[in-house]
Amino acid sequence: MSNQIVSAVTIAGTDPSGGAGIQADLKTFQEREVYGMSVITSVVAQNTKGVKAVEHLPIDFIEKQFDAVWEDITPHAVKTGMIATIEMMELIAKKLTNSKIPFVIDPVMIAKSGDPLMEEKSREVIRDILLPLATVVTPNVPEAEFLVGFSINSQKDTEKAAKVLVHQLGAKAAVVKGGHLDGDAKDVLYDGAQFDYFSTKRIDTPHTHGTGCTFSAAITAELAKGKSINEAVGLGKEFITDAIQHSLLLGKGNGPTNHWGYRLKGLPNRGEME
């Protein structure tokens, strides 16, 4: 694949303040040297402090965007982020059912600010119609709890949830992220055969707006390049850790991560410099 231009597409909602959603995904693809494309599902008026308003695009217009990408530039991988309604989920399922490209699902339900990004009645639908199509699904703990139907309080629970996501709900692999648990930021990958653990020390910062989007976009970019699931998750974890470590101290709320943070590896972060 060395001379081939690798491309990926994100199907998701927007963040005009640039830290999450489509904007985070495209920045991440670019940093991973993957040509980024996007299909916008919802336009969200949000920033580092929270969500102010959401407008869903008409379903036929989402389909037109999807077709505009696919009829022209076939992507090497696809990810979904904010998919708010049942209609949108059905459209994506219809479009991707016989697709052979890697498909990463970040089952975005609630923003870090606590604002809902998915209609409650859609949650079962993402589980039933999209999860079986996933190459990798990347829930945080509250999302995983909803999808599997039990609470997650320990590593054992996390492993059990990852198994359910694969064996009962049909994803090829699942990464249950430990960002919301206490202690180290430890993510568990289950690929149907074995567990792998990706763990870093928790970085003491409130600036984690868009971490989930950035992490899943980095995994998508690496799968687009032909990396294995295990390699892609490992590279995604390094990328998000550097992005959090070097967060930009922007905004008045929970600030965004730094998508070029990996280039600053080993250097003092901005907080330490000031």
Ligand SMILES: Nc1ncnc2c1ncn2[C@@H]1O[C@H](COP(=O)(O)OP(=O)(O)OP(=O)(O)O)[C@@H](O)[C@H]1O
């Ligand atoms: N404070 C932290 N220090 C180090 N790593 C973190 C921290 N917070 C989250 N992570 C890591 O960032 C990645 C994204 O996890 P997280 O649980 O934050 O996603 P999320 O809740 O889906 O994010 P989002 O706000 O975008 O929805 C995971 O690899 C997680 O372990």
Ligand SMILES: Cc1ncc(CO)c(N)n1
């Ligand atoms: C559009 C969008 N997707 C995902 C998230 C979760 O971080 C967000 N805040 N906004």
